[in-house]
Amino acid sequence: MRLRPGILLYAISIVTMVTCLSWKLPAGVVFAQERKIDALFLELDKKYRLPEQWSQLPIDIEDPYKRIKNGPPLTNVINKAKVEWISRWIADPKRVVPNAKMPNLGLDFEEIKAVIAYLGSIKENELPQVAWDAYLLKKEDALSEDEYNKMDKVFNGGKGVWGRARCTICHPIKGLGGNVGVGPDLGAITTKINRDWLYEWLRDTKGHFPDTMMAQFRFNDSDLRGVVEFVMRDTQFIPEEADEEEGDNGAKSAAPEASVLTAKEFETIRKEAALIEKGKDVIERARCFVCHDIKGIQELMPVINRNRQGLAGFDKLLYEVRCLTCHRIQDKGGSYAPNLTMVGSKIRMDWERDFLQAPDIIRPLSQQMPKFNLTADEAKSATDFMEKSLITKEPLPSAGITGEPAPEVVAAGEKVFYEKGCNTCHAEGMKGGGVVGPNLGTVGDRLQQPYILYHLKNPQQANPQAVEPNFGLSDDELKALVGFLVDHVQKKASKK
Numbered sequence: 001m002r003l004r005p006g007i008l009l010y011a012i013s014i015v016t017m018v019t020c021l022s023w024k025l026p027a028g029v030v031f032a033q034e035r036k037i038d039a040l041f042l043e044l045d046k047k048y049r050l051p052e053q054w055s056q057l058p059i060d061i062e063d064p065y066k067r068i069k070n071g072p073p074l075t076n077v078i079n080k081a082k083v084e085w086i087s088r089w090i091a092d093p094k095r096v097v098p099n100a101k102m103p104n105l106g107l108d109f110e111e112i113k114a115v116i117a118y119l120g121s122i123k124e125n126e127l128p129q130v131a132w133d134a135y136l137l138k139k140e141d142a143l144s145e146d147e148y149n150k151m152d153k154v155f156n157g158g159k160g161v162w163g164r165a166r167c168t169i170c171h172p173i174k175g176l177g178g179n180v181g182v183g184p185d186l187g188a189i190t191t192k193i194n195r196d197w198l199y200e201w202l203r204d205t206k207g208h209f210p211d212t213m214m215a216q217f218r219f220n221d222s223d224l225r226g227v228v229e230f231v232m233r234d235t236q237f238i239p240e241e242a243d244e245e246e247g248d249n250g251a252k253s254a255a256p257e258a259s260v261l262t263a264k265e266f267e268t269i270r271k272e273a274a275l276i277e278k279g280k281d282v283i284e285r286a287r288c289f290v291c292h293d294i295k296g297i298q299e300l301m302p303v304i305n306r307n308r309q310g311l312a313g314f315d316k317l318l319y320e321v322r323c324l325t326c327h328r329i330q331d332k333g334g335s336y337a338p339n340l341t342m343v344g345s346k347i348r349m350d351w352e353r354d355f356l357q358a359p360d361i362i363r364p365l366s367q368q369m370p371k372f373n374l375t376a377d378e379a380k381s382a383t384d385f386m387e388k389s390l391i392t393k394e395p396l397p398s399a400g401i402t403g404e405p406a407p408e409v410v411a412a413g414e415k416v417f418y419e420k421g422c423n424t425c426h427a428e429g430m431k432g433g434g435v436v437g438p439n440l441g442t443v444g445d446r447l448q449q450p451y452i453l454y455h456l457k458n459p460q461q462a463n464p465q466a467v468e469p470n471f472g473l474s475d476d477e478l479k480a481l482v483g484f485l486v487d488h489v490q491k492k493a494s495k496k
């Protein structure tokens with residue numbers, strides 16, 4: 001085994017730290033005195049202590065990353081996934097989906113057959129059937145020219161919706177994308193699901209999987225039909241081998257695949273009571289219920305049903321759109337998108353309301369927020385909440401600029417901006433500049449004045465990972481820069 005140099009260095013620094021400490025300690029001080037702390041005190045402390053600068057929230061926020069069972073419920077999985085797919089999946093998840101989280105449980109083919117028979121027997125409801133235009137159900141080469149053109153229009157509409165919804169932020173496709181790190185790879189999804197299920201899923205994700213981390217987009221019927229058409233037809237959702245096999249001389253994959261239960265064979269075994277009973281037994285022994293909610297096995301490890309009936313306002317949005325799959329509030333949620341804990345002290349809410357309804361590009365080289373199509377009411381309830389509750393405990397100090405900044409201040413700020421080289425990372429509207437940081441062209445519309453000051457004083461305090469250096473600006477430079485930046489508003493930008 002080789003010790004990595006970094007670890008070695010770390011070990012040495014700890015040793016030095018400890019030796020230095022003991023060396024500096026006055027004689028007679030003993031380390032081993034352990035203080036006894038009252039357990040009740042610890043309880044209360046945990047309950048009431050708020051970390052520095054956090055405000056107490058009026059609602060109990062749910063962390064989508066802490067769901068009870070990480071796998072989807074299996075009760076109606078037979079409506080969702082093709083039998084062949086389920087059979088291959090249980091045999092070896094990673095072979096089917098590159099980023100699968102489910103482990104290979106080492107079941108043999110007879111056991112897999114029994115498990116699928118059981119899963120077939122517990123189906124609770126029929127999948128709602130969507131009325132599709134007949135031509136949409138035909139293979140491409142069976143379409144007349146006229147039908148092809150009509151299909152193509154639906155397909156292209158869906159391609160646009162797919163792009164604006166930024167599905168690939170969460171879902172990799174054949175290994176590419178998926179930066180949020182939560183969605184399954186969709187590179188072979190057409191081998192798994194059918195269009196009716198996909199429509200229903202996108203219409204109401206929570207209906208199938210109440211704890212899902214996927215955002216519930218506000219799609220209308222035509223958006224839904226478009227996305228379904230796009231996903232069911234575009235080659236990126238078809239596995240590569242299947243593509244090649246059509247050419248007939250595609251090389252067969254090296255390792256032979258284990259047996260697969262076909263839909264036809266499933267029809268002959270699905271009613272066999274002994275097999276179903278065996279399947280239940282296998283599921284209990286393989287402990288599938290640790291990760292899945294499964295009808296008939298629930299008692300072994302129930303899902304604690306959170307009551308989400310009465311949710312309203314921002315609470316409801318958080319649950320439905322799953323904002324915290326990407327964002328973080330206090331100690332809950334993900335780290336892909338900006339932390340929202342203090343967003344109400346950062347962003348101007350008139351700007352935020354528009355952004356939530358139609359996200360704009362702010363960070364050109366970085367991530368962008370999907371277009372969820374939030375309604376005006378939804379956006380308002382979100383901004384109202386942010387303004388009232390997602391704020392610093394004490395208001396941030398102001399730079400002392402009220403109303404429009406004086407022209408001298410703006411001019412002085414401009415000078416500092418170019419002297420310090422802020423433009424190497426930031427563009428200023430149409431004026432050009434770097435693209436490492438956001439374009440500051442309309443930053444005065446977007447950010448609150450005290451927040452700009454707070455950010456410039458120490459960028460790492462606002463965001464520990466910030467790449468922007470701390471320039472150690474003087475109070476005068478700070479005030480001038482803040483004046484210069486709050487003057488960057490749309491009204492002026494469009495006049496230039």
Ligand code: HEC
Nearest residue numbers: 070071072077086099100101102105115184286287288291
């Ligand atoms: C350690 C947790 C874990 C165990 C144990 C487990 N699974 Fe899974 N399973 C998952 C996860 C997570 C997924 C979601 C896909 C993925 O892996 O990313 C999944 C997906 C599935 C799917 C596809 C469901 C869908 O809606 O797409 C099926 C079917 C399935 N599992 C069956 C089983 C069976 C049968 C067992 C027991 C033999 C089992 N699982 C045991 C974690 C688990």
Ligand code: HEC
Nearest residue numbers: 162165166167170182183184211212213214215227325370
């Ligand atoms: C916020 C992240 C996120 C976004 C954005 C997102 N998804 Fe998902 N999606 C997920 C997760 C996570 C799952 C798996 C269910 C779970 O674990 O909660 C999923 C499941 C799915 C599934 C089922 C896949 C399977 O194998 O079971 C499909 C299909 C799907 N998403 C399509 C889409 C489409 C289309 C879009 C864009 C309109 C989209 N998703 C946007 C996170 C996301």
Ligand code: HEC
Nearest residue numbers: 169215317321322323326337338361362363367368369382
């Ligand atoms: C799929 C991931 C994802 C989801 C889900 C999501 N966002 Fe975002 N959000 C982002 C990204 C990425 C940005 C940064 C956009 C940019 O800078 O261009 C962002 C930016 C924001 C901002 C601006 C923050 C700032 O400091 O600049 C706010 C406010 C916001 N989102 C609120 C929400 C709310 C409210 C929800 C739920 C209704 C939500 N987001 C759901 C990814 C997401």
Ligand code: HEC
Nearest residue numbers: 420421422425436437438452455463466467468469471481
């Ligand atoms: C080395 C590159 C770099 C330099 C130099 C730099 N910045 Fe930044 N700045 C960034 C990045 C990157 C961000 C975005 C941080 C984030 O995504 O949260 C940023 C964020 C900002 C923001 C907040 C923007 C927003 O919309 O959230 C302001 C204001 C800002 N910088 C002003 C300045 C000023 C003024 C200077 C010069 C004194 C400067 N920056 C110098 C990289 C830089």
